[in-house]
Amino acid sequence: MATTQQVLLSPAELAYLHASLSLTPPIRPDGRAPNLFRPLVAETGILPGTNGSARICFADGTEAIVGVKAEVEKTRGADATEGGEDAEEDNNREGRSEWVELTVEIPGLRDDDSGTAFLSAMLQEALLADGGFARKLWINRRYHWKLYLDILLISPPLSYPLPLLSLTTHLALLATRLPRLKSEGDEDPFFDDDWAAAPYLYPRDKKSSKALARPPVTLLVMAVGRNIIFDPAKEELAVADVALAVSVGEAAETDDDKGKGKGRKLRLLSIRTIDPPSRLTPPGVPNASNAAYGAAGATQKQPEARMAEAEVVEGVWRAPRGGAKPLVMAALVQKALERGGVADEVLDALDGVDLG
């Protein structure tokens, strides 16, 4: 798993990082504000053979591409004999989660690695959480679109790739178009061959060409001491007390929401705890028990082994033990969902990407 990779930092470095991230305001190794994302370069429509595609490159050199392909498939268990005309009602449309297939490929990891399975399950879960996405793939009562999302990390996983993969998937889905349906009712589907007439999977506003609804994004949030830090780099994640992946979607704006504060109306779709690599870091040895500093009776070969049970000394790194308080977790979620907060900024920034 990407998070459990050995972190090559010494206990002294970990203690320093933890201390600087616990300050108010925290000082991050790359000088970012606690709620600032890494700068990124994004483009869409890079793969002509797909229904939608996107590429994002983060400033730290990690890069991902996503291709979306759609196929027409016969709906299993659909009865063709019962061809009532009421099939056109929108309420009858029911999507199934098996209509979406999502795969994640990370170089250097086996494809049956549990970390990769965890990542793809997380992204798929957010996408299908509200049931609205699978409903978009409904063609008629006998046929549906089967959507394949293939997520490729091109660079080696320099940091936990979750935010990168999630943002790239978001853009690829926004750029996805499906051929326009020409047939009616429950006939065998027949499509318009004019690609320019193909509607977007996420419909757009005609004038501003902004998407009316959007796919979810997954944010990586971590807590160190009393601070909440977004989009942590690998070194920051190595000293995390707790790390959460929070998926948020945008809710449709109703009329009475307008003028009620700034920012979008968000929806919480899924939360998962990420096992922070900090639990696997080596502990430090305080001077008081280190023979090199003249500690009496510290003639053992391995002072770490004895010190593991001693009490915490300030400035000496100890891997965190136990879990996180429920209130800390709630604060992380609250911060991610805040109106006008990080999720909002990320969605605004992605709005600026030319969807071609």
Added chain:
Amino acid sequence: MADRRRINGPPGATIPPIYEDASDKSVVTRQPPRSRPANAIRQTYLKTGVTPSASGSAYLEVEMAGKPGVSGLKLSCTVHGPRSLPRSSLFSPHIILSTHVKFAPFATKQRRGYLRDPTERDLGSHLEAALRGAIIADRWPKSGVDIIVSIIEGDQDRETSRQQGDEAWDMMNTLSGCITVASAALADAGIDCVDTVAGGVAALVRDDADNGKPKIVIDPVPSEHDKIEAACCVAYLPTRDEITNLWFKGDMPDDDMATYMELVQQGIQASKHANRVLVQCIGETVG
């Protein structure tokens, strides 16, 4: 990389039976609505030390919904270790956990293969996160422990004819069972933990009988409810008041943080109930 050493049959070659829907909606056999109170979990049976060859083991059964005395979920967990790592592996200052969760091929309505599929791997990583917080890992440098949970019978209702898309919610119940049984097996193996961790599930459900008003129930059975809006599975350490793993799924507006907090709180309650069973079971073994 797929398994190339065995000759496996084509995946998904067996098609589960598809039953015709009753044309009259009222005849459709439905699970009776939930009869237990909203804040009670189902009867649970837990026993440690069932597999003599393993260093620690436990067995868990959860009663089937609506049928007292009949068990639904059946889990068996074995713990092998702590044992030394192979010479070729890197130095580790902590114990290395590896968790495997596997459904028996006959455990669910749809037959599962012998190889672990992505959902099983996903459950395995959830279980690993839940247990890693509980184990005092630095007492065993350079060693590893294998935790294997086999799901002998899944928590599925076999009476209703149609798949209702409930599998996703069933996973949460299965995970909470896995956490509890693995924690009992770890205690049986004598591996030091900060506390006994137990799993609990709470869900926000909407029933037509209550005029569609949402309410929070613990240990939900998907087939007993009309719609599940959101659910969360919590792995909780009661004496430290800490959560080691939180898994939330659903759809909730951002201005409804109070409901979210209440949902997690109820998940913690469910986990406390499961923990009582766990502590009693371990106490019987020790005493």
